Each structure stands twice: as structure tokens, then as C-alpha cells.
Amino acid sequence: MSLAENETATAPAALVPELRAICGEDGVLTDHSQRRTYENDGLAHHREVPGVVVLPTSAEQVAAVVRLCHERGVPFVPRGAGTGLSAGALPHAEGVLLVTSRMRRILEIDVANECAVVEPGVANLDITRAAAPHGYYYAPDPSSQQVCSVGGNVAENSGGAHCLKYGFTVNHVRGLDVVTPSGELVRLGGKAADAPGYDLIGAFVGSEGTLGVATRVVVNLTRTPEKTVTLLSAFESMDAGGGAVSSIIGEGVLPSAIEMMDALAIEAAEAAVACDYPAGAAAVLIVELDGPAAEVDAQVEQVEALCAAAGSFETRTASGAEERALVWKGRKSAFAAVGRISPAYIVQDGVVPRTALSEVLRRITELSADSGIRVANVFHAGDGNLHPLVLFDDTEPGAWDRAEEVSAKILDLCVEHGGSITGEHGVGVDKACKMPRMYGPDDLETFDLFRRSLDPEGTANPDKLLPTPRLCGEQPGVRRDVHPLVASGQATQF
């Protein structure tokens, strides 16, 4: 029985009858035009049409699909809503793309134990919608939260503007049902605190689909704060804004978010949404404070005074929902807005320790000046998570390469200053070959031993997360010629 020409014709084709038996007729997509819909995630310059797409509706179906892949040595790639920014859900041309979009039931809102039990395809914001009537919300808030899936958040350990105070996804996952790469359904953790044994929840969260597929997630619910206030403070230089960040944190205030934008990002946002930020600002800080009203009121005064002392020439304070939305409008539109001042741009994602923030921002300015390539900075200043936008004209030959070079150099700066190659977008395909910049061969070997312990066949999301000769070439830097961090005594790494 041969498939029509436009249907799956490679390795997974042989699996199609069995996949249909598992997921039903409508749970398996073989038509090329349907498969093509899934050819990329949010990082669109990596594309691959999946061999076959399956849409399971239960943990048992997921386990059966994964077990089949394991037995036949066929790669599988898990995918949630496909909003990821590191090509972590890039399909495999000869593999199965396992999409969780039909597993979107909220199974339980358990207010007394302050948790929710959900299927992986549930949209991040839907948990908050379900919990809100009880006075609770789900804290991790990636900017894609309206559409991104909890399963994808688990895979990428997603953060968001408010992870400064509330932490990443890993800090909010209490229990997981997981289908391992060999197709076993295991349960890690649960509603009670601190389960014994290895904390594989921690290792699974952020494993980018390489350790299997989450089929049920127990997440913490967080009490909706009594009061939230958003401050907007304008500065004449990025250094002055950075100084305000340091003094706020140094004084022991823990805002729920501290966001920073530079002149170019402000200009773009102004052009796009007329957000009416203070004229002449070379930097704006958005500082959000939440908690009991008594605490927030005291902290607002403190932050206002600290911003003034750091040289702010204007600070606005917004407490109503509408007023606050206005303050956030510029920040939230910034990425899209940059599209109005540049034909194309690369969104970089790196982290530096807070103390290195000013120095690294200065070096980025120098890099930009030296290369003639504009860089707009919009970032989570409180936890040192930079999101430089590297602007270029994609109609100009070689422009992408030059932008990519600047973008890569920014990551090098982060690593040199003891930071990291990604804050919240993950490694995926996009940065796998950059892992040796952060980790030595022993470190990577330790990761790889762990991966292979659960996935000896290498069928779970291959060529993601860790560098391989296939992915990165046999060039120096992959596994071999890199100095182990520890042996080389790069104390600044720490």
C-alpha cells in the first residue's frame, strides 16, 4: 500500500498504520500541506517539514507513540504551541512530531493546596483564568502567555518579566507525569512538598524535550496580590538607570519586575504605539511592586526616592489597571515596534550577573558603534536577563551574517562576565553549538551521560540542547578543544 505522493514517504511512513491505531484517524497528519504548518516554531529561520504529525489526546497515547518510536529507532520531537524562540520544536524530516494541542484540560484547581493539575496543552494564561475566581493566579508569565502551552513552558523552563520575584517555571512545578524516551509513564513529585529521591522534576523542567514528554503537570497557584503599583522612571543615561536598579536591589526591595529600555527601543515603541514616555529619556525603567497594600505603599516611596537619587528626571506612578497598562504598553510592544524602524532584527537572549550589567551594556554600545549595526536594548534588568535586538536590513547581502556576528559577540560578552548564553529562550537547535562556550568537556559529558541514561537510542528530540558533531561540525569547540571551566580556573565564570 503506497502513500500518495504528497504524503509522508520517509522513515516514519511505515509507522503510520500503527500511529493511526494509537491516535485515531484524525490524530495523525500525513498530508504535506498539513505537515508543513508545523515546519518551524517561533524562531522562523530554522525550518523542517516533519515526517509525520501526531495529535494524541491522552498520556496513554503519548506513551504508545513514544514507545513505538523507541522500538523502531525513529526520532520524535515534542511540540506545544510552537511559540519557542530557540527552534527547540524544530521538526525532524524523518521523525514524528508529537503535538500536545489536543491535551488541554484543566483537571483540577485545588485551592486548599494552592495548586492546579493540568494537561500539557493548556495555555499558560488559561490557568490564571481558571484560578482567578478563587483569588489565585499562575505566576510565570512569558510574553507569549496567551497562547504558549504549559508543556512548552516546562520544556523550556520559561520565565517572564515577573520571574525576578517569582522565579522561573521550575519554581512553580510541583509534580509531573512524564513519558520517558523509552515510553514509560512515570510520576515525579506531587502535591506535597519535597518528594524523596532525585529531584528529576528540576532536571526535566528545562530539558527541552530531550528527556521525554510531560503529560500532566501540577503547578503552584500564587495568591493574587492585594495591590500592584507600576512605576515608570526616566533617566538621561543607561548608566544612571543601571545605578537605580542596583540601589533598589541593594536596599532589599524586591520588585515583581524591573524592566529597562534604551533610547532606540523607546524610539521604536513611541513610533509604534505612542506610549508617551518622558521626552528625552536615554533609558526608562519600569518597576512593578506587588503584595499587601501596606508593604507596597511603603516600597513605592522608597523606589521613588532611590530613582531620584540615581538621577531620574521624571518618575510616574500608576496603580489602576488602565494606568498600569499604559505604562506597560511601550514595553510590551517594543519587540514588534522595532519592526517599524528596521526591516529585520535578531532577538538575542543572554544573562549577566547584576553587577556586570553596566559594563556589558557599555561593551554592547561599543560593539554597535564599531560594527555600524544598531542594537536596541529591552530587558529584564532586575535579573540581568538581556534581550538585545540586533537590527539589520534583510534585503542587503551579507547583512544577516554581520548582525549574527554582533549577536554572537554579545553572548560571548555575557559568558566572559560570568553569565549565560540564554536566560529564558532555551538552547534548542539555535544555541546548541554555543554550549561549549559555557561548559567544558567534562560538564557536557555529564549532561550527555544523563541524557543517554534515559534515552540511549537518542530518539527524543535529537540535535537539540547539546552540541554534536552532526549539528556543529567537527570544528574545534565541540567537545574536544574546549578547556573545562574548572580545570582552567576561570573563576569569573562562577
Next chain:
Amino acid sequence: MSLAENETATAPAALVPELRAICGEDGVLTDHSQRRTYENDGLAHHREVPGVVVLPTSAEQVAAVVRLCHERGVPFVPRGAGTGLSAGALPHAEGVLLVTSRMRRILEIDVANECAVVEPGVANLDITRAAAPHGYYYAPDPSSQQVCSVGGNVAENSGGAHCLKYGFTVNHVRGLDVVTPSGELVRLGGKAADAPGYDLIGAFVGSEGTLGVATRVVVNLTRTPEKTVTLLSAFESMDAGGGAVSSIIGEGVLPSAIEMMDALAIEAAEAAVACDYPAGAAAVLIVELDGPAAEVDAQVEQVEALCAAAGSFETRTASGAEERALVWKGRKSAFAAVGRISPAYIVQDGVVPRTALSEVLRRITELSADSGIRVANVFHAGDGNLHPLVLFDDTEPGAWDRAEEVSAKILDLCVEHGGSITGEHGVGVDKACKMPRMYGPDDLETFDLFRRSLDPEGTANPDKLLPTPRLCGEQPGVRRDVHPLVASGQATQF
């Protein structure tokens, strides 16, 4: 060259010259009387004299010792201060006991990045002592914090009274240097947030020495709160006290600690330290609130009102350091105090979801009545972490066995109600054979695959944490006859 009769004469004896070359003459103990000092940790009914004891002074020495053990197939057991309560540091008669007590330098207090870098032998409280002049402290506070080591805290994922608000050790470790069981020195995480790759920090914290030895630890420093208030509230029944806990949490107040004691525990504390708790109390709650003064003041009023509404007949509020110490005096002395009303006792450690607290406490009372064995309850009520003290007379034949049976049944109750066999004391040798009560074969196999990926030879703290036929016998319940949680659909487990 033969060793003196009282010196190491088993497997590790052959390693002694090499161990001396690594750690120096004074870094290797072979004399029986010296080795015997280390025969048990805080759980004294498990004893074993180690084959040889080494006291390395650097990460390089640790790595060389572990590599040697790996090459020769000799087991090693890491040990910090030896205060653990699950026999996790029980020595191996034919192995090397690797004691970190000489690695006790505080390498850095980095206020701007709110972290400290320390060696594993540093005492928990010494970090707070070093950070206090800067207005910071180290949050995890096991009751042994004056002497227990940070390395031991990492191995056991230690908690304490204040982990309700501040989390366990795993929530405060940002980076680790680790010697893996094959003797490689690797670096996980660092000062910046959210390092890419598998979060092996999370898995390593709480791995009880089975994945290697931490040689350097980067921990979060927490800002010393502006104000701390401690409330003592007395109730006529445990149920009423439990109701107060539920309503405090349900109202969204997050105290730094909520401790509860029952009548027997109060009686013991009163007899021992005359703590002057309200007469006639069948339950007392200690509720500690900390944070900005404005917040704490508002919350104190709220908690007072909630306790009154739940039926408290007396609530005392203490804010000065001395007054607060008086409130804590009874609680802190309770374990030792029980020694005055009973010749011997077993300290159990289990967890239940908050909602199951009242039910499980009632069942413990029934168990106690049915068996005629007294049980005193002193526990972290806020996070459902029970510490029942099972009292018995160790001079009476069979009394230990009957007490142990009640103690084991309490754990079964915890698991039945969706809880866990340990909250903060760990699994060690003591509870390894109880792991199949919580986990099915697939779950345990997944843990074991991970363990073996880093320790294929099984030399790192063998017979701890996971059940083995050697440890638990070939009886049903070990790996074989246990139903997988997921397959058996025990939804209450979650």
C-alpha cells in the same frame, strides 16, 4: 608492609599509601579508635566503622580520592558534620569515608549579586554570621544549623522551620562544583540565573551523596527582614489549631513559619524548660511573620483575628528578640524534652498535603490509642511536614519493634493521603526500603538509570536512597511486586 592490628585491614587498606599521597599523612585516619568516631551520624541506631577516613582540604584532593575509589571499585561515603537523621552518612566497612570538615572556608560574600561562595564543610550558621554585617542571611535553617555543614545540607536538601516561606536548600543553591563518582570535577550553574542545559543542580541537591561530592557551593543570600513578629496561639483541640492554619494560608498570608505542638509535646516542653505556654492548651501554634514593618504589622492583626475566629483562647504577640526567643524556647526544646517523659523515642518525618493534615492527625491519635503507644506531635504545620515522636521504653523487650511499627504506619498514612515518606530528613539507609511505598518500579527504574549514568560502578554511597535486594531483601515490595503509581491510577497520590 602490614598495618597494625587495630588499623584498616580490609579492601581500602591497599589504598592507604595513595590516599596519604593525596591528602597528606594527617589527612588519612586508619586507627580503629579514630575511625570509630565516625561510625554513625545523627541516626545512632545504624552503625558501621568505616574502612578508612580521609579528610581532604581541596576540590583537587576530593577528585583524586574519588577517582582512586572509582578505579579500584572501592565504595566511598561523603560526610559533612554527621548530623543527618536518615543514616545517609553511614560508613561502609570496606570503603572510604570522605569527610569535608577541613574544607570550611567562606570564599566570598558577594553582596551585589546577593550570594555567597563557600566550601562544603562550612557550618550553615557561619554563612549568616559572615553575611549579617551586610544586612543579609542564609535562609535554610535546619535545627542543627549551628553545626551542620552546607555540603550536608546540599546532600539532604535540608529544610527547617522557615522553609514554608523561604523554601528548601534547593531553592537557595545557585551554583555547584561537583566531583562526580568517576572523579571528574564539573561546574553546574553559577552566579547568574537559569543556566542552560539540564538543571543538574536540582537533581544533585538532595541526592544524598549518591552522585558525588560538592566541593564549592554558591548560595543565595536573603535580605534580613526589617521586622519579625512571633505569635503564640493556644487552642482547646488540634482540630481547632489545624483550622487556624488552613484559614491563615487560605487568606493568602504567608508566614515565615507555622509550627504546631500537641498536648503531649507541650507537657514535655513545660516539664523541661518551663516555657510557660497557656495552661490547658491541647494545641499551640507558633506563627512567625517577617518582612517590611508595614506588611508585618498588617499581617499580625490579620493572624490574631484568624486565630480568634478559629477558636483560640489566648494569643500572645512577641516582637523583641528576647520575647520571641521565649516563644520559641518550648518548640526548640521539644525534641530533647520528650526525653524527660519517655526513656526513648523515634523521630518520624513525613509529609501530607495541607488539606489532609487534620485527618492524618486524627488517624495518628487512633493509632496511638489502639497500640497503647504514646505519640507526641511537633511539626511544621504550614507545609504539612509532620514530626511525630513515637515514645517507648527501650528497656522493655519488644518495645522498639512495636514503636517502629507505629512509626512505619504513620508513614503509610502520609503516603495514602498523597504525601511523602520524608520531608527533610532524607531517605538514606533508614527509608530506602520504604521507597516502593511511594514509587512504582518504572519510577524507581528511572531514578536508578540516572544514578547509574553518573555512577556505573556503584561506588558513590551505595545502599543509600534507592532500595536494593541487598539492602531490603528479596521480599515483595522491592522493585518487583509494587504497582506503578500511574498504571494503578492512584490519583490520590498526586
